[in-house]
Amino acid sequence: MDRGNLWEMTQGDPSSPNLDEASSEDGRDDIEEMKSYVGLTAEDEAELAALQSAAHADMETLLDRFYGVIDAHAGARAVFRDPKRQRASLRRSLAAWILTMLEGPYDQAYAEHRKAIGRAHVENKMPQRYMLTSMNVVRSWFVGICAAQYPGDPERMVRAITAVDRILDIELAMMLATYRDDLLSRMQRQExxxxxxxxxxxxxxxxxxxxxxxxxxxxxxxxxxxxxxxxxxxxxxxxxxxxxxxxxxxxxxxxxxxRLRNPEKSEIAVDRLVRGAAARITIPADCRLTLDLDPDLPPAMVDAPQVEQVLVNLMSNAFDACSGGGEVRISSRLQAGKLAIAVTDDGMGIDPADLQRIFEPLYSTKPEGVGLGLSLSQHLARANGARLLVKSTPNQGTSVTLLLDR
Ligand code: HEM
The missing domain is CATH 1.10.287 (Helix Hairpins)
Known part of the structure; x- marks a missing residue:
């Protein structure tokens, strides 16, 4: 996925100030600051590297224990909305997480990767308290690994366990920081x-x-x-x-x-939402609208007028972008367990510099624009538990996908 040209509405508000006293304004020093606070040294890094092959060999034990804890709790199980796919993918992701954690280097790229993992949990609405227990499962598994690795050398064993504790503290702090960032940006948006x-x-x-x-x-x-x-x-x-x-x-x-009201959700067919929105749009004489709708999709659980409004806004932007001739295509399909409605134009695309700001209220790239349509759409989408993904390539076009819960 080309992250450079993709902006996801669920990401933190880029204009939010960083209120973490311990970090630099752009967050670049976070990882260094945490390393120095927990006391992670070069010796610790060597201890972690030395655990790699033992951890690799015993990975299935960890994954089974990790899932054992999740399976034992209905709330934790419910985090997986597409259990078959997500559980398999989390098993792979967790194994990779452990191995990269032992490998380092613990630099800015490492911190960015960890923040992305944290955001995956925020987006999946995983309550942060579950993170503490699962991190303890990882800790105690590591204690076993260290004990097995250095049976006759208690001092070395303690050094290895200490190194693991330090890096896991950093991991936990970074995971929890994404929950805080999410809350802060939501509060700012509300204000x-x-x-x-x-x-x-x-x-x-x-x-x-x-x-x-x-x-x-x-x-x-x-x-x-x-x-x-x-x-x-x-x-x-x-x-x-x-x-x-x-x-x-x-x-x-x-x-x-x-006057944004709370959504009143009920089941509605995706077809009806799209056709209802399309009927409210005036299609410019030199543009075409193409519908490519999957008739077998399960219904969406949303406030229909609100989501229809989002689609009207997206379609109207798409037609603005292709004025002077072009095509707007609306497709619907099942994507990663969600109902995806994509509105795609073949217009000029959005400059990557603008892409991060297009959802801010009063930000517009159109000469006559006021900058409310997308911002309002974002708000309505969120209120309905939906996400908006934008992908744009300059001179080729823009595609905005609305991801709805089934
Ligand atoms: C030590 C604690 C945990 C770690 C280190 C961890 C690690 C990860 C990683 C590496 C990913 C992949 C992120 C990405 O694709 O960018 C992920 C995704 C995910 N995690 Fe966790 N996780 C933890 C705890 C949990 C718990 C307790 C749950 C549920 C109760 C959970 C549910 C999920 C879900 C639903 C996803 C998204 C999977 C997908 O859609 O592909 N995680 N996690």
Whole structure:
């Protein structure tokens, strides 16, 4: 997967300040700071490397114990929404995690990889308390490995166990930090939305009368005989009307933020969601809409009007991107146990520098854009337990995938 061009809505808000007192502003010193705090030395690193082949040989024992703990608890079992695939994949990932942990090097790339693992758990809504118990399973398995490795050398055994404890402390701290980052960015987003909501209500209040007055005046002018007879005047009035419509639309988008209600979920066919949204879109004369929908998908469990709104926003962006000719394609399929609806255009694509910011409220790359559509879509998608993935290649197009729970 090309991470450079992919931005996932569930990722931390890139504009969030890092509130961790112990880390540098961009988090680059996190790993060094943690190594120095837990006291991980070069000798520890050598001890860890020396455990590699024993750990490799006994890996199945660890994996069985690890799953034993998860299987014994209904809440932990429920984290796996696609158990067959996810359990097999976690077995492989865990084995790789152990081996890379013993191998190092414990640098920034290591820390980034560990943060990505932490995010996989946040995204899978794994309660962080489960992490503590499973980390203890790993610790006690390592104690057994160290005891078997150095049976006649208690000092060396203690050195090896100490090294394992230190690296596992770092691992645990990094895993838990992703939960904290996620919470912070959600709190910040809530704050920004609350501010935006107040602002929206104010703007709506202040602008509704002036806009109504412009609309009425334009209507009155249109009725004048001289205007009716003059094509240029009529064209100018058309522009007044369409711009008043646009201003009204912007205010209504802003109000959507202010009035976001809790979703009322019920089962609905993906086909109906897509077709309902497509029916609300005006397709530019020189663009085409192609539907490639899997009719056998199970229903989605969502608030239909909210998710339809997300699809309308995505489709409308896609048609904006391919104005001047092109195709927008909407496909639906089952992807990793989720219902995936992809809206793909063959337009100009999004500059990688913009990609990370496109979901921020009031950020727009369009000359006339206000920057609310995607941000609102993100909010609605999250409220419905869904995720949005964006993939874009400059000069080739953009694909936004909505991943819904079944
Ligand atoms: C010591 C504790 C744990 C470690 C080291 C660990 C490690 C990992 C790793 C390396 C991945 C792959 C991440 C990626 O693909 O980027 C992963 C994914 C995952 N883990 Fe864990 N994990 C731990 C505990 C748990 C527990 C207790 C659960 C469930 C109760 C869990 C559920 C999952 C799930 C659902 C995924 C996503 C699998 C997928 O969709 O492919 N993990 N974990």
């Amino acid at each position: 920004r939305l609350a501010t935006l909501g107040e602002l929206a209500a104010g703007i709506h209040h202040e602008l509704k009368n002036p806009l109504a007055a412009v609309r009425t005046a334009a209507f009155a002018l249109r009725e004048r005989r001289a205007v009716r007879a003059d094509a240029r005047s009529r064209a100018l009035l058309d522009r007044v009307d369409s711009n008043v419509d646009r201003a009204t639309e912007i205010i209504s988008d802003l109000l959507s933020f202010a």
